[in-house]
Amino acid sequence: MKILITLLKPLSFLPALLMMYLIFSFSAQTGEVSGELSYKISYKIVEVKSEVLHQEKSYDELSYEADQIHFYVRKAAHMTEYFLLAVAISFPLYVYRVRGFWLFLLAGIFCVGFSGLDEYHQSFVGGRTPAVRDVCIDSCGAFIGIILVQLFCWSTLHNPDAPKKVVKKRKKRRRS
Secondary structure, X not given: OHHHHHHHHHHHHHHHHHHHHHHHHHHOOOHHHHHHHHHHHHHHHHHHHHHHOOOOOOHHHHHHHHHXXXXXXXXXXHHHHHXXXXXXXXXXXXXXXXXXXXXXXHHHHHHHHHHHHHHHHHOOOOOOOOOHHXXXXXXXXXXXXXXXXXXXXXXXXXXXXXXXXXXXXXXXXXXX
């Protein structure tokens, strides 16, 4: 069983690699394509809000509201992507017994570094520009993710109400 666990441990980083691929592919979209995607999401948000609140707004009113939240939807997407990346990196590090300050530091450096590289990557994509502000927003999402993973792991592994495992020591038999 221990051999199987040892062989499977490196696979715990697959979600992080998938998230990195997803972030990279979103950043490879042109400014126009990226803007249209986030605008559609913004429009859907205000449309659902209008339906839920029975406001019956016109297309122009919904478009105006979507324009008002478009920037915030884009920045929330940044934060969410890096929150998920941080979670996907922090859990495997926890599996490898990286805890506390070291988990915060390693996962944080990785996420902030990837964010910086991703912004640099955007400088080569049409209609996109790198922004230090986006790295800061990404970093906030990442640090929230790291902290929540640490709290979750600590609370599940250090639950004082959980029954304690009793470790029995084997007594050595004396040979006569």
